[in-house]
Each structure stands twice: as structure tokens, then as C-alpha cells.
Amino acid sequence: MSEVIWGLGTSHVPSIGAAMDRDLTADPKWSPLFDGYAPAREWLAERTPDVAILVYNDHANGVDLDIVPTFAIGTAEQYRVADEGYGRRAVPDVTGDPDLSCHLLEHLVDDGFDLTVFSELDVDHGFTVPLSVWTPDPGDAWPCPVVPIMVNVIRYPQPSAARCYALGQAIGRALASYEGARTVGILGTGGMSHQLAGARAGFVNPEFDRMFLDAIADDPQRLTALHRDEYIRLAGSEGIELIMWLVMRGAMNARVRTVHTAYHVPASNTAAGLALLDNRSAP
Amino acid sequence: MSEVIWGLGTSHVPSIGAAMDRDLTADPKWSPLFDGYAPAREWLAERTPDVAILVYNDHANGVDLDIVPTFAIGTAEQYRVADEGYGRRAVPDVTGDPDLSCHLLEHLVDDGFDLTVFSELDVDHGFTVPLSVWTPDPGDAWPCPVVPIMVNVIRYPQPSAARCYALGQAIGRALASYEGARTVGILGTGGMSHQLAGARAGFVNPEFDRMFLDAIADDPQRLTALHRDEYIRLAGSEGIELIMWLVMRGAMNARVRTVHTAYHVPASNTAAGLALLDNRSAP
Amino acid sequence: MTTRSDLPGTYVFDGPSGRRGRPLNRMLQSLRTEGARADFRADEAAYCLRFELSAEQTTAVLERDWQAMLDLGGSIFYIYKLAMMDGRSMQYLGGVFTGMTEAEFTAAMAAGGRTDV
């Protein structure tokens, strides 16, 4: 059986990746953000899992706009880094784990989750930026194979926060019967509060974000109780991405230990946050 | 509120459409099949609904092979008839009902069904043949707008028969709160028993098919209890398409009246069947 | 996109928005490749015609009326691809949507974001 050893919630703002790619992390504009990541990165560097699951959304790069899956899974051996318009990020392509993908797919479908399968998939900043937050200097390859789980957070109606959490719980059950890995890390990405368009563009809600960073560890039910319209109101029309952290959280134990959190405004037009949860040492 | 007035389960074998398109329906090879359809067609001609929902699967024509949704819904205003390789069937394109599509989508997502949205979609024989079974001479247009619900029946693991039935039940609940139509017809397509490939190609199981034609009306729980592997064993690797009839059945009342059934072997390499269920006059 | 009446100043990309915006968003999504961008630059109106944009959508694109693109069903993730092509930042767009200059908008974000809207 496989065990989730940690969960990492993190923003996936493109400019965070761009700042790293352009060596601006020590710039006064960026250093507070990256200083906040440091303790998490150190802890993670000593706990590389056999495989990771990364929950993210595509931003009109890897998937045609006529097709919007509520939940999808990639089953490829390799995921190419997408060219979002001006050349792909200079980071490694992602090695997949088809065996784990197929195991998850079969168990999740049998558990009543109606996943869409992507046999091939290019991954955009929603996927690669969280990998960079985890592993700033991957060299030729990311630390382990990664399985993508994609969530629709752009097209109304997004899945409910409760459904996202339930998907995570089902992932946890599926991993319990998986023999192909011992240790698993899981990443939930997106957020924190932000809104890109409309008269409310630039909206940030630090009270909500702080509440979220606490509750994701200790009271996820408080977060699953919120309707999608409340996420849009409280976290902004793009801040609803935070529901993807609940997939991550659902795959973990009822009690987890917070290793580290970080919060910074702004990264581009966004509040950026991070929560690193240890699944093995709850009190 | 909208009311499902009838449900039609029917095979969607391409050669049935081809026989109609080539005027072969009176040919001795085909007339037994089409004679069997006649009473259903007469009954349906007097009960054209405001809108129909058609549950089907694509056969590598409308959707790229790298993307396999477990359940999907079309939200387009128009669905083009696909060219499957040798010109499209000379039948009308399909008028959609985006308003009903969006209503269903929102209710089904809130009900925990993880649909994929297709904003545009070409429909193949899996869709047009059932329309022809219902309406042999559509003229310039099919009798009413149609909303497509797509089910993965080709790639293992297919959704369970029970999950298909549950989706139908959720469709029924969603229709109960829909104000945009009064009457709805629903079609479940595919089957009956058949297998196209392998040493068991040509497999037909008339006992199973007869049982299915009875149980779809009076004992759907007997059908939802079967695992996908049992469908493949009992109905053949392509006969598992029959799970799509259960979506149709789930959207109907617990008790329905069988208007007509028909069964014929062969249509091409397939057992062909039809079950027409009246949702308004159960005893 | 649709502005929900219960949430002023916020666009929700729902079914009706998606349908209305589809040609516009398809055109904008296509700008991911350099070949497409060159075609677009060579004759923007013809490029819009090829994707069957409405007259209003074409005008919004030609005039870089970012607000109108939103109102005509554009999704910000697609609109941003055109902005990138023009060398415009997300802060510039934020300024356009909120009646600020890019510098003002950037300063508002640096000061902790717009917490009062």
C-alpha cells in the first residue's frame, strides 16, 4: 500500500515561475515571497516521495476551449511543458506514472467519480509553477514522477468544494490499495484570493486567505461548506481555484500537522500562499 | 417543471442507418428489423416532445482519441453530423437546446456528477441512427431539439451500470425543476449483445438480450447490479453499450409501461433491440 | 462574460458567456503560436473574419477595447494572450478594468491589493 507523506498547497501564479526563470528571486520585490518558501523547500528536499499527484487547472493552453472536464486525469508517460505563447518555460518535461494513473482511474471510476482521461497532455504554468515552488532547481528532471489531476475552476459551474474534498478522499482510498509506490506527495494548487477582470480586478481578501491557511489543516469542513458563489465572492472570480487545495486535503488523514505556511501580497495581481502539511506526525 | 413522457432504448448500429439511407428497408434481409420498429414509430409520431435527451457514445469520430470523458454533455446550438470516413449521412444536423444543457449541467454538477462540457461536437452514427429509428423521414429537421449526453463505453474502465442509472435519476431530478419545456423524450442507445473483435467476434446472447428487454422496464436493479466485466462477458465487449439504456431508465418513474419491444438478429454483426417505455401511464 | 447581479464588478464565465464569446476566445487562443501571431499582425480584421467574430468583437479587438472584449464573452485567460502579444501586462489590464493607470494599479497591488472592493 502507498502512503501520502505530505500535502502541499501553493499558488501557481505564472509570474512566480517567471521570477525564478529570470533570476529575480533576490529582487526586493520578490524576495519576501521566496523567503517564505524556504523552510518548506528545505523540509521537502529531505522527503522526496516515490511519486507525486498534482491537482491543477489548465489555463487555455493544454486543452481546447471547447472541452471542459470537471475532473480529469492524465495517463501519459511524459507531459510536455506547454508553450503558452512565448516559448515554453526552461524547465524539464514531466515524467508521468501510467501505472498509478490507471490504478487511480479504475478505483475512482468505481467509486463514482466521472473522470475524463487524457492519454496525452501539455501542462501549463498551473502545473509547472507548483513544481518550481517545491523544487527550485530541478536540473534535468523533477524529483519524482508526477500524475496530473485536472479540475475545472474556470467555467461555471465549477465542482463544489465538497465534491473536491470527496475526490481527495477517494484518491486516499485508492492509494491505500496501490502496491506500485511506498510514498506519495500530493499538491493542491491555485489561489489565493484574486480577481483578474472586471471592476473588482485586483481584489484581495487577506482575512479569508488567513482563515483558509488555518482551516485547510485543521478544519477543512469549514471550507467544504462554502458554495462556489461564496468562493467567488470571498476569494474573487479566480480565487475559486482554492477548491483544488481541498482535493489535496481530502487525500490526507483527518488530522495533519502544519509544517509551514507562507503568505504574501502581491505576486502579480494575486495573493500568494503556501501550506505544507505533514501526514505522518499528527499529535 | 418538465416531464419525461417516454423513454426509448435502441441499438445504434451504423448499418441500420445505412439500410435506411439506401432504401433497403423493404429488402428481405432488413424488413424484419424495420417491421419490428413500426409500432414504436407510430406511437412516437403522435407524441413528439418539446425536447429530447439522447444518451450515446462516440466511436472515434467526434472526439479526439486522447480524450475520453466518462460522462459528457453538449451545450451547443447545433451539432453537425460527423463524416466518419465516407461522407456524412444525408440526414439533418441536430438542433440543440443550450438552455436545457446549461440547466442540466449545473444541476448535475451540484448533484455530484463530474460532467465534461462540449461547447461544440460532431455527432456520429451512435447519435443519428437512434434519431432515424425514432423518425425515419425527418425532412429538413428532426422533430425537436436534442441534448447529447455522452458516455464512455469503449475505454476500460467504463462507468458502472449503477452509476449510469444514478446519472439518469439525477437527470430526472434536474428536469423536475426545469421551466423551459413541458415534455421530454429520452433515448438510451447501443447494444444489444455483440462483439466485433477477437476469437469471440460475432458473439450474440439472445437469452441475455431478452432478459434485458424485460428488466429495463420492470427490474432495472437487476441490470444495475451487474459489474462491467459481467456486461462484457454476457453481452460482449461492445454489448456493454447497453449500460447507456440505464441512464434513460433512471430518468423515468419507478414504474413504467412497456409500449413495444423488438428484437432481431442480425443487424451487421449485432443483435438489435428496441424498448419503448411510456412514463405516464404505469398501472 | 456575464456579470452576476449579486456580485457587481465580477464576471462569471458561464454557458451564455461561453457561447457568445466562443469565436473571440477561439481566435485569441490561436495566438499561442508565432505563425498565428504573424498572420494576425499582417491583417487583424481578416484574421478575425476567419474565426467568424461578430462585428462588435472584431471592433473590440482592432481597437484593443479590453473591457468590451470581456463584455462580449471574452475570458480573461484568452484576452491576456492578445495583451501579451502587445507587450501589455496583467497590471495594465487591471488598470483598464478599474479606471487606473498601470502604475496606479501596480501600486495598489504592492500596497496589499484592493481589499475594499
Place this chain on the structure above:
Amino acid sequence: MTTRSDLPGTYVFDGPSGRRGRPLNRMLQSLRTEGARADFRADEAAYCLRFELSAEQTTAVLERDWQAMLDLGGSIFYIYKLAMMDGRSMQYLGGVFTGMTEAEFTAAMAAGGRTDV
């Protein structure tokens, strides 16, 4: 495709089959357009190369070894597109898979199908 041990003579198109068969199925799916069919006819091996078929898959296609196409991950719905192009029927394929002539297979279907397998 995978033959499940508990169901002899039956292919199940699952994850491993899908991965193994992907180049073959992509090539076969492409044959829906007349342009693609003309390209294929002009140089079948080159066309297979373009879709990165394995050597075994290319041989199976060139030799119209329908059984091998199945064994190499081909899905019957894709394989049938090539058969249609060759003017072959589903009954012909059924015969190939079961060791019958097309006429024998057609007769077996007309007699009620193969109820004993």
C-alpha cells in the same frame, strides 16, 4: 489490446492497450478525410512513419494483418476505418478474427449469431 485471461477471445481496450496502440490508432483515426487517405495510399510506409508507428505496427498495417493490429493495441473502431477504405466489411473482419470466410461469418450471423462462444 489486452486479452483478459478470464475472458478468452475478448479484447479489453484499457490503459496499457491504449498506450501501446496510440500511434496506430492515431494514424487510423486520421483516415477519416479524403486528403489523408490519398496521402496514405501514395506511400503507406511513409504515412505510418509520420505517425511514429512501431515497426510491428507498420508491418501489420502494410500487410493488412488485422489480427496483429488488434494485438498491437489497435481498437476495432479505428481498425475498421482502414478496412472501410479497403472496401472490407465488418463481416470480413469477423471472419478474419474467427477463422472463417466472409461468407461463412455472414451466414453465422444470419443464422442468429455465434451463441455458443
